[in-house]
Amino acid sequence: MIKLLKGNILNVFTGDIYPAEIIIEDGIIKIVRKIKGDFDGILLPGFIDSHTHIESSLMTPSSFAEATIPHGTTAVISDPHEIANVMGLEGIEFMIEDSKRVPLKFFFTAPSCVPATEFETAGARIGANKIKNLLERDEIVALGEMMDFPSVIAENPEAIRKIKAAKKACKPIDGHAPLLSGDDLCKYVEKGISTDHESVYAEEALEKKELGMKIMIREGSSAKNLQELASIGGDFLVSDDMEPGDLIEGHMDAILRKAIEYGIDEAEAVRMVTINPAEHYSLDCGAIAPGRSADIVLVDNLKNFTVKKVFINGELVAKDGEKLFKTMGEKRTPPQGKIRIKGLKSSRLEIQAPGDRARVRVIKVFEGQIITSESVHELPIIDGIIQPLPEDDILKASVIDRYGHGNIGNGFVKGFGIKEGALASTIAHDSHNLIVVGTSTNYMMEAVEILRTGGGLIAVAPDEYMHLKLPVAGLMSHERVNILACKARQLNDFVADMGSSLSNPFMTMSFLSLLVIPQLRLSDKGLFNVEERRFVDPILS
Numbered sequence: 187m188i189k190l191l192k193g194n195i196l197n198v199f200t201g202d203i204y205p206a207e208i209i210i211e212d213g214i215i216k217i218v219r220k221i222k223g224d225f226d227g228i229l230l231p232g233f234i235d236s237h238t239h240i241e242s243s244l245m246t247p248s249s250f251a252e253a254t255i256p257h258g259t260t261a262v263i264s265d266p267h268e269i270a271n272v273m274g275l276e277g278i279e280f281m282i283e284d285s286k287r288v289p290l291k292f293f294f295t296a297p298s299c300v301p302a303t304e305f306e307t308a309g310a311r312i313g314a315n316k317i318k319n320l321l322e323r324d325e326i327v328a329l330g331e332m333m334d335f336p337s338v339i340a341e342n343p344e345a346i347r348k349i350k351a352a353k354k355a356c357k358p359i360d361g362h363a364p365l366l367s368g369d370d371l372c373k374y375v376e377k378g379i380s381t382d383h384e385s386v387y388a389e390e391a392l393e394k395k396e397l398g399m400k401i402m403i404r405e406g407s408s409a410k411n412l413q414e415l416a417s418i419g420g421d422f423l424v425s426d427d428m429e430p431g432d433l434i435e436g437h438m439d440a441i442l443r444k445a446i447e448y449g450i451d452e453a454e455a456v457r458m459v460t461i462n463p464a465e466h467y468s469l470d471c472g473a474i475a476p477g478r479s480a481d482i483v484l485v486d487n488l489k490n491f492t493v494k495k496v497f498i499n500g501e502l503v504a505k506d507g508e509k510l511f512k513t514m515g516e517k518r519t520p521p522q523g524k525i526r527i528k529g530l531k532s533s534r535l536e537i538q539a540p541g542d543r544a545r546v547r548v549i550k551v552f553e554g555q556i557i558t559s560e561s562v563h564e565l566p567i568i569d570g571i572i573q574p575l576p577e578d579d580i581l582k583a584s585v586i587d588r589y590g591h592g593n594i595g596n597g598f599v600k601g602f603g604i605k606e607g608a609l610a611s612t613i614a615h616d617s618h619n620l621i622v623v624g625t626s627t628n629y630m631m632e633a634v635e636i637l638r639t640g641g642g643l644i645a646v647a648p649d650e651y652m653h654l655k656l657p658v659a660g661l662m663s664h665e666r667v668n669i670l671a672c673k674a675r676q677l678n679d680f681v682a683d684m685g686s687s688l689s690n691p692f693m694t695m696s697f698l699s700l701l702v703i704p705q706l707r708l709s710d711k712g713l714f715n716v717e718e719r720r721f722v723d724p725i726l727s
């Protein structure tokens with residue numbers, strides 16, 4: 187089946203824009219020839235999000251595709267370590283199978299850190315042997331972000347085995363190196379780690395770039411680094427984590443608009459979401475050129491990036507923001523990933539201490555970032571139990587093992603702004619235990635008791651609660667983006683009425699337990715200092 191497309195094309199190799207005709211046969215571009223003609227808009231290669239965790243959208247891959255293809259996304263490179271932490275290889279298999287129901291091209295990475303560290307409990311363990319097998323599959327294009335960077339630097343044998351497996355499979359290794367610098371960064375790069383998406387500061391990204399790392403500039407729901415890093419420039423534009431409400435506004439088209447706004451050259455920005463990732467991960471798309479798949483997007487111009495048409499393998503799959511494809515096959519909800527909490531009682535959410543006041547380490551969270559810091563506060567002790575101070579925005583936090591081992595880690599957090607009530611979630615990066623933040627133990631217990639029935643996100647206020655169920659592993663739903671976005675918005679509004687000023691309170695809370703990003707985190711095994719890589723006592727004195 188031969189097709190012909192005509193229009194102004196952006197040549198990602200030269201940066202030039204000129205009228206051309208494109209001859210497509212069986213989904214592959216065969217001929218591109220310059221022509222004369224006057225056309226509206228510009229034809230670009232389909233957009234690639236080269237680092238994203240589908241699960242963060244709360245949607246399954248098929249629902250994620252329905253939401254993103256109309257925005258010009260034709261391929262994603264996804265690290266399925268969220269569901270892998272909950273239910274191992276079964277979870278990865280589910281993601282791969284569900285992704286085959288839609289035209290969006292999903293390229294997965296082999297999750298390198300399941301569990302993310304040895305300082306937490308996950309629902310599964312994926313060692314070097316399983317990673318070797320995964321890397322032999324065509325759907326797997328790289329070794330996923332090597333988050334346990336201290337183990338890489340220390341040449342931990344298991345970490346080195348995983349790296350060797352990727353090198354043997356001739357597939358690149360993604361990095362995750364927040365605030366890493368100097369000789370430690372050199373050791374990390376020397377091991378063959380080729381990308382990083384965690385830079386928050388320009389000088390941090392520049393140092394990595396100077397050492398040959400490819401820089402992924404992240405502009406998603408959880409972390410927004412584009413404005414800070416635009417001046418340094420990078421190799422890829424990525425989302426990392428996108429909430430449904432943000433996906434309604436856009437995906438790579440929205441990130442491209444911001445990139446231009448922050449001063450990145452148009453052709454360079456387009457290269458960062460097309461040919462650059464395609465070359466790095468050896469994909470057959472990424473340019474309007476012979477031999478590449480006919481994944482093509484028609485936009486109005488390189489400022490608005492309003493997506494008019496989307497082609498995947500030469501088939502028109504979206505037009506004027508509406509999807510034109512049918513999702514194939516049946517929705518499946520994998521049986522695993524149930525929530526199994528053992529030995530929960532309110533006294534286990536308390537921190538005991540003698541006297542009537544205690545100096546306590548508190549995790550401070552920040553709007554629009556996933557890094558945290560440690561702050562010290564004096565808290566009252568009543569009946570031998572350290573109390574939160576909601577009036578000073580010091581709340582309690584607990585991470586409860588949901589895989590049946592009975593662990594509970596307790597701490598205090600600052601920055602949520604909630605005056606009375608609790609939030610709880612079965613999204614708690616990356617082990618996805620059950621995390622809960624609240625102004626009292628009672629509210630926290632109420633939230634956990636409701637949540638353990640169906641997983642997802644819940645907010646409990648004095649007289650009512652709101653529960654967004656996520657039946658797929660407690661992480662995702664088959665619902666469409668507009669329904670999920672509406673429910674997530676209602677939930678965020680509900681939490682704002684509880685006093686929170688955070689734009690994505692559940693996403694911010696979900697990162698409190700990510701033990702691979704500085705500074706102070708909470709695991710199901712206790713309060714954890716990331717840079718010192720050790721558990722610390724919440725009580726200073």
Ligand SMILES: Nc1ncnc2[nH]cnc12
Pocket residue numbers: 239242331333362426427615616700
């Ligand atoms: N930035 C990130 N790094 C590691 N794990 C993640 N899971 C979701 N976002 C992540």
Ligand SMILES: [Mn+2]
Pocket residue numbers: 331333361362383384
């Ligand atoms: Mn990361």
